[in-house]
Amino acid sequence: MHPSLTGLVVAVVAIAVATGCGLVWRAREGRVRPASGGCAETLAGLGVEAGAPVTLLQFSSLYCAPCRVARAVCADVAATVPGVRYVEVDADRHLDAARELHVWRTPTVLVVDARGRVVGRAVGAPSREHVLAAVAEVGSVLS
Amino acid sequence: MTLDPRGARFSAAITSVVLVLVLVTGSGWLALAQTVVFAIGAASARYAPYGMLFRRFVAPRLEPPAEREAAEPVRFSQGVGFAFLAVATVGYLTGTTAVGVVATAFALVAAFLNAAFGFCVGCELYLLGRRLAHTNRRTS
Numbered sequence: 001m002h003p004s005l006t007g008l009v010v011a012v013v014a015i016a017v018a019t020g021c022g023l024v025w026r027a028r029e030g031r032v033r034p035a036s037g038g039c040a041e042t043l044a045g046l047g048v049e050a051g052a053p054v055t056l057l058q059f060s061s062l063y064c065a066p067c068r069v070a071r072a073v074c075a076d077v078a079a080t081v082p083g084v085r086y087v088e089v090d091a092d093r094h095l096d097a098a099r100e101l102h103v104w105r106t107p108t109v110l111v112v113d114a115r116g117r118v119v120g121r122a123v124g125a126p127s128r129e130h131v132l133a134a135v136a137e138v139g140s141v142l143s
Numbered sequence: 144m145t146l147d148p149r150g151a152r153f154s155a156a157i158t159s160v161v162l163v164l165v166l167v168t169g170s171g172w173l174a175l176a177q178t179v180v181f182a183i184g185a186a187s188a189r190y191a192p193y194g195m196l197f198r199r200f201v202a203p204r205l206e207p208p209a210e211r212e213a214a215e216p217v218r219f220s221q222g223v224g225f226a227f228l229a230v231a232t233v234g235y236l237t238g239t240t241a242v243g244v245v246a247t248a249f250a251l252v253a254a255f256l257n258a259a260f261g262f263c264v265g266c267e268l269y270l271l272g273r274r275l276a277h278t279n280r281r282t283s
Binding site: 003004006007008010011013014015017018019021022025026061062063064065068091092095096098099103104105106 | 148159162163165166167168169212213215216217219220240244247248249251252253255256259260262263265266267269270271273274277278
């Protein structure tokens with residue numbers, strides 16, 4: 001094949017792959033999905049207080065623009081919904097905890113219930129609606 | 144300094160066009176030019192060439208941004224772009240075209256994801272890289 005034609009084909013394939021990845025990413029981004037696990041000790045080490053009805057635990061990193069969006073959403077929910085605490089940690093400083101909790105990307109927001117169990121997980125900046133729904137679900141299990 | 148997020152996507156769009164041209168022409172010199180652009184962007188958000196074009200010619204025609212973002216993630220991703228394009232440039236200029244094509248293609252995927260979807264691959268790689276480095280340190 002002529003070199004420039006090869007280059008053109010590679011460029012088209014690269015753009016097709018990027019578009020596919022982008023569409024999948026956009027569909028998954030920011031959804032709060034059900035999750036399980038979480039070691040109470042690890043969570044306590046990150047500042048999750050035992051007995052708080054719902055904790056939103058956010059892993060952030062320095063090079064992360066969507067982390068700011070996630071922070072604004074979660075801090076706002078914590079300020080407006082009684083019983084919700086918001087804790088933000090730098091993933092960089094808690095790499096062991098990040099591994100234990102399967103955090104690969106920032107922002108990742110974990111929804112932790114009063115017994116110190118991770119019950120929800122959002123990768124990417126979650127929308128306010130998703131966080132409110134997840135928080136309401138934990139609350140309804142408790143009551 | 145903080146940046147208009149639309150500027151980052153504008154820059155990624157120009158980068159995507161340049162990378163397509165690199166692939167089609169197979170020009171090591173064009174790859175080198177883009178490598179220099181990435182290097183400047185990684186060193187300083189203020190002097191990033193495409194960002195300067197955005198501020199000079201595009202931003203004045205737009206409404207002020209609703210919010211601004213930190214410059215560090217953008218600079219970090221420019222550094223990742225620099226690494227890929229440096230490899231591509233060496234590949235093209237030494238005649239190992241396959242290396243040039245593959246490295247440029249990866250950079251194009253990243254730039255296009257940023258331009259079209261606002262997804263910053265370089266920023267995402269940061270934690271991944273840190274975790275892998277951390278694991279290696281523990282096991283070695």
